[in-house]
Amino acid sequence: MNKAKSDSLAAKLAPKAVIGRVCLYLRQLEQYHRQGEKRISSEELGTPLSIKDAQVRKDLACFGQFGHPGVGYQVDDLIQALRHVIGIDHDWPLALVGVGNLGRALLGYRGFRARGFKIVAVLDADPAKVGLRVQKHLVEPMDSVFEIVAERKIALALLCVPADVAQPTAEKLVAAGISGILNFAPTPLHLPPEIGLVDVDLGVQLENLAYKVQQARSNQTTAT
Amino acid sequence: MNKAKSDSLAAKLAPKAVIGRVCLYLRQLEQYHRQGEKRISSEELGTPLSIKDAQVRKDLACFGQFGHPGVGYQVDDLIQALRHVIGIDHDWPLALVGVGNLGRALLGYRGFRARGFKIVAVLDADPAKVGLRVQKHLVEPMDSVFEIVAERKIALALLCVPADVAQPTAEKLVAAGISGILNFAPTPLHLPPEIGLVDVDLGVQLENLAYKVQQARSNQTTAT
């Protein structure tokens, strides 16, 4: 009885690395679609992304059977299927919290809208910012978070507040009923496990890059 | 003779997952430092980050011996050591390429500066933008990239151009002598292997979050 935990009705949850790749597949498929391709093989899908064909098939197998042996995959069908898998076959209303530099930037970022993510509320705790209009969005007070989240059925939040208030702000969002947070603050958040959390720490990304470059350099020097 | 490839002089390159965590350790250490802590154990370092103590020690072991059995790690020493490991014990001059919404945002983002990354050039291919001042930075023409990169010894670039020009722009940067690119464009880049590349695709991050939330919901429904 110990093992069979989640094998019942609930879909076996895909290894998290898989989802990252599925998003890439979707991009690539959409590109093929624009180019008018009707059918593709796992190799044609993976290669431009530097992913092996076997990996592509294995990843897709997590969610069902989408292809036909000897034939490949129908581009438009697979796009639809993957959109459903990720959960972006419908719109997601978003709240953006914290209208600093980064928050302002994200308001203007087109990449979200194009994929069904729609910012329907912009919140800030600073009274000086409340009432302003930024990129056509009205900044509303953080104190109204409870009513706003409920009324507009907001499930996801972009958290762009300074690190020192990130934790309490996140807790407020959770209390208001939000289900997931994209955290741009450079600090780890501790939230209930049922809340979705993805960290986007630009400083960390840049440090990763610095390390890679440094390595490449030292290898250059030591190499024959 | 087949195996001993990189065991010689060149440091055995750390598993890439390790570097991501090392950046987190550094954050945590800096926080302890601000709090006045002098010494910490691997458990005290890992726990706030939800990382096991054994993992912390294993990660650090990739780069040398930093602790003392029975005692732990000296906070300030470890900070210095890790900064050196990542390669941020000195400043990195940065070029920001593409002054769209996201580019503007990143110009105002304080997180970079605080960690030794300093934007010393802002480039754009659009003549209408060249000559503008954004956040005190003068926008210079993309065509001057060769002289600018050389003169200001720029090693890293933040690529914030639209997806359709990302690849040619990246190639131009490489030709100009850049060693690493932080790619914000939602498209995979194909560059020579010696060029460092880190992708930051906000759309993909948000899709990851959507998937998590969707899963949590369906589990809620199916659970007893």
Add this chain to the structure above:
DNA sequence: TAGATTGTTAATCGATTAACAATC
């Protein structure tokens, strides 16, 4: 039919966790 390509099982590889002797 012959050639292509899937879904899936088995083999390999790498990363995480546990355990413990060595050491302060």
Add this chain to the structure above:
DNA sequence: TAGATTGTTAATCGATTAACAATC
């Protein structure tokens, strides 16, 4: 000394790659 905690080796776990029978 006794208690704490490291660095490291062995055991476990998960993810990637290779191989191939099944199928169009």
